[in-house]
Amino acid sequence: MSRKLPRSPPSSELTPKELYTRRREFIKSSALFLGTSAALGSGLISLSGMGSADPPVAPPLLPKPEPGTVSWQITRRGRYATSEPQTSYEDITTYNNFYELGLSKSDPARLGFRIKPRPWTIEIRGAVAREQTLDVDTLIRWFGLEERIYRMRCVEAWSMVIPWLGFPLADLVKRLEPSSSAKYLRFTTLLDPEQLPGEESRVLKWPYVEGLRLDEAMNPLAFIALGLYGAPLPGQNGAPLRLVVPWKYGFKGGKSLVEIRFQESEPETTWSHAAPDEYGFYANVNPKVDHPRWSQATERRIGELSRRKTLPFNGYGEYVADLYRGMDLTRYF
Amino acid sequence: MDKSREQTPAKDPELLGLHPSERQKPPTRRSSQRDWLVPAFVAGSLIPFASIAWRIGRGRLGANPVATALNQVGLLALIFLVASLSCTPLKIAFTWTWPLRVRRALGLAAFFSALLHFSIYWVLDQNFALGSVVKDVIKRPFIAVGFAALVLLVPLALTSTKRSVSRLGFRRWQRLHQLAYVIGVLGVIHFYLRVKADHTLPISYGLVLALGFVLRVAANAKKNRDARLRAELRAARSASA
Numbered sequence: 001m002s003r004k005l006p007r008s009p010p011s012s013e014l015t016p017k018e019l020y021t022r023r024r025e026f027i028k029s030s031a032l033f034l035g036t037s038a039a040l041g042s043g044l045i046s047l048s049g050m051g052s053a054d055p056p057v058a059p060p061l062l063p064k065p066e067p068g069t070v071s072w073q074i075t076r077r078g079r080y081a082t083s084e085p086q087t088s089y090e091d092i093t094t095y096n097n098f099y100e101l102g103l104s105k106s107d108p109a110r111l112g113f114r115i116k117p118r119p120w121t122i123e124i125r126g127a128v129a130r131e132q133t134l135d136v137d138t139l140i141r142w143f144g145l146e147e148r149i150y151r152m153r154c155v156e157a158w159s160m161v162i163p164w165l166g167f168p169l170a171d172l173v174k175r176l177e178p179s180s181s182a183k184y185l186r187f188t189t190l191l192d193p194e195q196l197p198g199e200e201s202r203v204l205k206w207p208y209v210e211g212l213r214l215d216e217a218m219n220p221l222a223f224i225a226l227g228l229y230g231a232p233l234p235g236q237n238g239a240p241l242r243l244v245v246p247w248k249y250g251f252k253g254g255k256s257l258v259e260i261r262f263q264e265s266e267p268e269t270t271w272s273h274a275a276p277d278e279y280g281f282y283a284n285v286n287p288k289v290d291h292p293r294w295s296q297a298t299e300r301r302i303g304e305l306s307r308r309k310t311l312p313f314n315g316y317g318e319y320v321a322d323l324y325r326g327m328d329l330t331r332y333f
Numbered sequence: 334m335d336k337s338r339e340q341t342p343a344k345d346p347e348l349l350g351l352h353p354s355e356r357q358k359p360p361t362r363r364s365s366q367r368d369w370l371v372p373a374f375v376a377g378s379l380i381p382f383a384s385i386a387w388r389i390g391r392g393r394l395g396a397n398p399v400a401t402a403l404n405q406v407g408l409l410a411l412i413f414l415v416a417s418l419s420c421t422p423l424k425i426a427f428t429w430t431w432p433l434r435v436r437r438a439l440g441l442a443a444f445f446s447a448l449l450h451f452s453i454y455w456v457l458d459q460n461f462a463l464g465s466v467v468k469d470v471i472k473r474p475f476i477a478v479g480f481a482a483l484v485l486l487v488p489l490a491l492t493s494t495k496r497s498v499s500r501l502g503f504r505r506w507q508r509l510h511q512l513a514y515v516i517g518v519l520g521v522i523h524f525y526l527r528v529k530a531d532h533t534l535p536i537s538y539g540l541v542l543a544l545g546f547v548l549r550v551a552a553n554a555k556k557n558r559d560a561r562l563r564a565e566l567r568a569a570r571s572a573s574a
Contacts, residue, residue: 029369036373041380048381048408087396095396103531106395156529158397203530274530293475293526295465302396306460 049104056109058090061231070137074165074230075144080221080319082149087160089229091302096236097154098255099204100189100196107198112235115195115256120240126186126262129177136240140226142175143167147230148223148244153285153314155249159299164244165227170218172260178214182262185217186210187243187254196256204270210243210254211267211281213323221246221319247313247320249283280333284324285314289333367431374435378442381409382449399457406453407479410446411520413439415541418517422545425552437493440513444490447483475526482519485512517542 019026064072094109101108120136145165153159173185191207193199199206216222223244226233233239238255245252251271261267271279278292287297287310298307313320324332385402388394394401417439420432459466469476489510491497498506521542525535 033369033373033376036370037377037380040374040377041384044378044381044409044412045384047412048405091396099530105397158400201531290472293473295469297465300397300399300458305399305457307458 056094056106058093059109059112059234059236061089061229062234064231070140071144072140072232073145074147076146079146080148080150080316082151082161082315084151084161085303086149086163087302092160092162092228093234093236095302097156097250098198098236098238100198100206100208100256101236102198103201103203108236109234111197112237112239114197115190115235115239117232117235117240122241122257123259124176124262125259127179127182127264128262129179136226139167139172139224139241143171145227148225150221150223150244150246151314152244152246152250152253153299153310155251155279155283155291155296157294157296157299157310158302159310159314160302163229164223164225165230166223166225166241166244168220169212169222169224169243170220172224173214173217176262178262181264183214183264184262184266185212185214186259186261186263186267187212187257188259188261189254190256190258204274207258208254208270209267210252210269212243212245212252213266214262215323216245216320219320219323221316247285247316249285251279252283282324282329282332284320284329284333285310286312286329286333288312289330367434370431370434371438374438375442378413378438381405399453403450403453403458406446407450407524410443410450411524411538413443413446414513414517414520415538417443418513418542419545422548425548441490441493444486447486451480451483475523478519478526479523482516482523485516485519489513489516514546 093112095105096108097105098108098112101111101114118136121133122136122139124130124132124134144167146167147163147165149161149163151159152162187210189206189208190196191199212222223246224241225238225244226241228234228237233242235256238253238257241257242255243253243257266281269279269281271283272281285296290296296310299310300307311317385394385405389398389402392398417436420436420439423429423432455461455463455466459469470480471477489512492501492506492509501509521535521539524538525532528535
């Protein structure tokens, strides 16, 4: 019985001798190569903050309050609305500047759940007929809910179109009967590092303070928002109530408000305290007055790739330009 | 930027980037075996860019992807820059020689990241509007500083080859590449001026850079003192002879 030897592989498949003898070295080098490049790559990714730049998941639309406790009904729509396409709910709720919930744009969406929006009261103080503490649901009962689709222009040269839900600030001011010495309104955000953990860092002076002149607050565009896309505000957008002043840069809109004070002097606001040459009290959107570090002539609408021209007063000049007649807007920026 | 990979004994022992006591020895077997080191750094440096590209493709860069990509690539450029300037301090502090072997790769990574950072700003952020870019560079100190850093990186990237070292001569090449210190400082200033409220990150990069400078100055001072002592010793010996 003859047995055939297995056919030997062709010489082209033979491992060269020097590679065979160096195989251990080769395997070791490969492992070191892979290990080092992977370690360097992940080190670079974490150093450049890419982990935290990952967009968080948008929150679900919040349930509307129980009927009976408060009437969450939209009584009015369409006033001053822009016909431009609305920014998506996801973008509005995951790209926020709310330093009390962290410094990156995505932090607020991750930490917004820390804000407990009920029970919530707001103090009315200073030069008014009667100082009082108001429950947020009382405000909804008094004024109802109106939808306002506003452009929002951030001082960082990006913008959104947001369907807010709330009531005109003027309605509240009239009801509170400010006295003759009330020239300004001072809005204060909640100071509570439990709910707003960013307040533990000292990047800004807390609590966040914003302000308006009384006639600005009486302008029909100035708005107190309690909702977004028909539902209550998520934490990251300033739950349960916030200021919206569409002809001014977004930082004027104080979030999660706990006090409105009527006073004679111009309030010192958080950003003008932090950087007086960069952020003024007025902060009207103005393509002609640049931020010292960047141009305000154009903006990027979130969701669009090319830039668009920024409009004076964010396009609301016909309603608000009269407030600033005779004022040098390069000085009072 | 990398002067330590000369395999043949260099004329100038500095070229080997070795400690004086090691200069006369032939290259050790161990160092000649680390062929994987530089390729690993090149590959590792590409990983964050692959990650950004992947996120863009998946729409996972958030509501403002242009701004996010711009900021992250810019930060990567600064990381590479500070890392390339930390190679010599690492060698001084720990007598490691491997950082010097990856220095050129890190420096080139800094250059290409800075170039990409500028391209994103010009193409995606400003939509090719050359006029507004020029105006920005002239009017805005932080952009001017960043642009100056990029411009200064160009000659260093162009002369990063071994051939450039021999063409220029080591001393002149070294003088030219000392520009990297200036670029590092400009990079940190650019970042510092851009940040809105929280300066922790730019300051920490500045501190790493400063620590590196301190180590270099201390090492140089020690070298000069040793040289002086040796000279004094020689003078004393010849006087006694």
